[in-house]
Amino acid sequence: MARPTPETHAELLAAAARRFAVTGYKGTSLQDIAREVGCSKAAVLYHFANKEALLRELMAPAIAVLEALDARLAGHTGAAAQRVAAEGFVDLAVRFRREIALLRGEFPDLLQQPAFAHVQQVSERLIDAFAGHSDRPAARIAALVVLAGIAETCGEFLDIPDEELRPALLAVALRALEPTT
Amino acid sequence: MARPTPETHAELLAAAARRFAVTGYKGTSLQDIAREVGCSKAAVLYHFANKEALLRELMAPAIAVLEALDARLAGHTGAAAQRVAAEGFVDLAVRFRREIALLRGEFPDLLQQPAFAHVQQVSERLIDAFAGHSDRPAARIAALVVLAGIAETCGEFLDIPDEELRPALLAVALRALEPTT
DNA sequence: TCAGGTACTGACCGATCGGTCAGGCATGCT
DNA sequence: AGCATGCCTGACCGATCGGTCAGTACCTGA
Secondary structure (H helix, E strand, O other), X not given: OOOOOOOHHHHHHHXXXXXXXXXXXXXXXXXXXXXXXXXXXXXXXXHOOOHHHHHHHHHHHHHHHHHHHHHHHOOOOHHHHHHHHHHHHHHHXXXXXXXXXXXXXXXXXXXXXXXXXXXXXXHXXXXXXXXXXXXXXXHHHHHHHHHHHHHHHHOOOOOOOHHHHHHHHHHHHHHHHOOOO | OOOOOOOHHHHHHHHHHHHHHHHOOOOOOHHHHHHHHOOOHHHHHHHOOOHHHHHHHHHHHHHHHHHHHHHHHOOOOHHHHHHHHHHHHHHHHHHXXXXXXXXXXXXXXXXXXXXXXXXXXXXXXXXXXXXXXXXXXXHHHHHHHHHHXXXXXXXXXXXXXXXXXXXXXXXXXXXXXXXXX
């Protein structure tokens, strides 16, 4: 089974993304990933220090975009913040839907790992922006429904093009976030 | 550590609910549950045939209510179906928020087990009702955002009373499901 | 020609998983 | 007194987990 392919690193990353999306992070073993690529489990751990490092590398691009959105958010308040947050997050969710989908509810668990501690804070600021920086429970509830709903949904529509998914998600987000009279 | 408590069954159920809600189904071991109650792992498996049976018994009341909603859904179409589905699902989510929360994204995995196969079909009919029985992608996207958003959100507000959470969730659901002009 | 790095393997490790099993200890019926 | 039953235990099982390690085949530059 010895096959000298230097692109293995990228192949492993892609295989991990596929497996994580189906069976989740905890539900996928290094064996599973190795089998999909056709190499040994030891080869996986040659390319990545450990399982968490694999996940970290997989999520890095998405996290970078999330942090850019966070930075952009700082300059806005109220309804403007809502619109920037909705547009930015929908765009992120659509572009990285595969990466987001693979965390399928393991978010709470994974975010507690030190490697993702910062993401935790960023998403709290995102919810705050979705809520228009309001403390009203109704606003915070709506914010969380939109955030979680989009995150869970985007991964279910892997087959339709970005240009169709993006406006549909944005429309439902903006409707849901409309202020209660 | 021998303590003859015949209420152990109920205690185990409650402990399992608590642990599942924090670390998820896969992330919680029978040891964890046993430790929380103060008995042995073998005692857990004396009361429940296996881990899945424990989960099944834990979810049974919520599933019964879900199936009742499904039956009620059959008599409605279009906007009426949307309203019945939204009201019914929000009520279910609020009442059983702890049970729903503990499945944290493990839904896709768990629903594939034969014991929950029926729930899969019911939730597809629910999404269909949310979408007003429309085939338009935008309608189906909105439906999934609402369903997933509510399911994920309700478990995050364990401390506020039903009477406050219910109308807030219903309001955001109805706003999000408003037909696009 | 050969040293050294890259990419990998199979064997192995301790821990933990869900689950089994024989037995023990109260309690209550006969 | 004897025996069944309900409830529970500690010891144990095979499987699988993430991770380590010594060794090896191959390529490259000196």
